[in-house]
Amino acid sequence: MKNFALIGAAGYIAPRHMRAIKDLGHQLSVAYDINDSVGIIDSISPQSDFFTEFERFEEHAYRLQRSPATRLDYVAICSPNYLHHAHIAAGLRLGCDVICEKPLVPTPALVDELTRIEQETGKRVFNILQLRHHEAILRLKEKVTAAPTDKKFDVELTYITSRGKWYLESWKGDPRKSFGVATNIGVHFFDMLHFIFGNLQENRIHLSQETKAAGYLEYERARVRWFLSIDADDLPQEVKGKKPTYRNIDISGEQLEFSEGFTDLHTTSYREILAGRGYGLEDARHCVETVDGIRQASIAADAGDRVHPFVSATEL
Template sequence: MKNFALIGAAGYIAPRHMRAIKDTGCRLSAAYDLNDSVGIIDSLAPEADFFTSFECFYEHAQTLRRSRANALDYVTVCSPNHLHHAHICAGLRLGADVICEKPLVPTPELLDELALVERETGKRVFNILQLRHHTAIIQLREKVRAAPSTTKFDVELTYITSRGKWYAESWKGDPRKSFGVATNIGVHFYDMLHFIFGALQRNVVHYRADSKAAGYLEYERARVRWFLSIDANDLPEDVKGKKPTYRNISISGDQLEFSEGFTDLHTASYREILADRGYGLADARHCIETVCAIRTAQPVRGADCEVHPYVARIGK
């Protein structure tokens, strides 16, 4: 049984990590968050110590190191995006391996810095890239690998997940903290595309705003038109008023159906990490480089065949 601490216990994604810790037979011994809306701990780890001061949490974690039975084996990071780097480094310096949500960090340079801290501490960083464990994604990857090597698939990715007015007031609506909508809601899709279709060859941005972004990505085995949005006005007419989210991925005319099967992906990720088969810094680099380029690129007018059809609807 491994000992875990969790940073960001009041966040949306934290319960999935708490469940994964419990389902893998491990123990959440300490948790931290500025906010104290963490009643979920009662059902998953009622014995865990909880702190609303990072200094107190860190000092407690240091005292745990005095006993091998109580010392932390892992620190899980679920804090806001802009705090990931600092919290990962803190976990490594506590003598623990670190598991962190996406995006790991905003830039490749910070990945390099994490690699230095890994070497200094002798500990490792693991990124949650849960779509790589989804059955439908694995099957599509095998299908692509089985196709002739000269085949390039035409992919259209549309992901609209409506967010209310609260979003703009939260850290997620602040690009200095979330690094923008393409990074915050898109990074796992870019990792998925790389996982399936290979190395990225071109990265063009056609539109970027606070609530949406669109562009073109060309991989070894695919040409991808993508559109991401948190604006409910972008939902298709037949979806508006019925569902807050629309997800559609077509591959050369075939629809990728993966709306089911998400429930246990974090637990699957934890099992792989505990078996020393987790995804580390090198695995995360590709999607970090992709979102960094999207975030800093100057949007351009693209060829019609490369522009997602939803771009033409913006402003109408």
């Protein structure tokens, strides 16, 4: 049985980490969040210690490290994006391996810095890249691998996940903390595209706003038009008023259906990490480079097949 600490216990994704730890027979020893709305712990791990001040959490964690019986093995990180680097570094220096949510960090330079801290501490960082474990994604990867090597697939990726007014008032709406909508809701899709279609060759941006972004990515095996949004007004007419989310990935005229199968992907990710098959810093580097490139790019004056159809002419 491994002992875990969790940073960011009040976050949306934290319960999936808590359940993965419990379902795999391990123990959440201590959790931390500046917010105390963490009643979910009662139904998953009521014996866990909990702190709302990082200094008290860290001091408690150091005390746990004194005994082999209580020593922490892993620190799981579900905190806001801009805190990931600092919390990862703290977990490594505590003497623990670290499991972190996406986006790992905002820039390749910070991936390099974490690599140095790994070398200094002898511990490892693992990123939750759960779409790499989804059965539909794995089947598509097999199909692409089996296709002629000179074939490039035409992909149209559309993801609209409606968010209320609270979103822009939270840290997620602050680009200094979330790094923008393309990073916050898109990074796992960009990792998926790299996982399936190979290395990125071109990265162009057609739309970059507070609530939406769009662009063109060309990979070794695919040409991708993408559109991401948290604005309910962008939902297709046939979906409005019925569903708050629209997810569509078209690969050369065929729809990739992966609406189901998400429930246990964090548990699968944890199982793979604990078995020594987790995705580390170098696995995460490509999607970090992609979203960093998106944030740095100027709007491209493209037209035609490179532009996602949800980007209107007035927005180009």
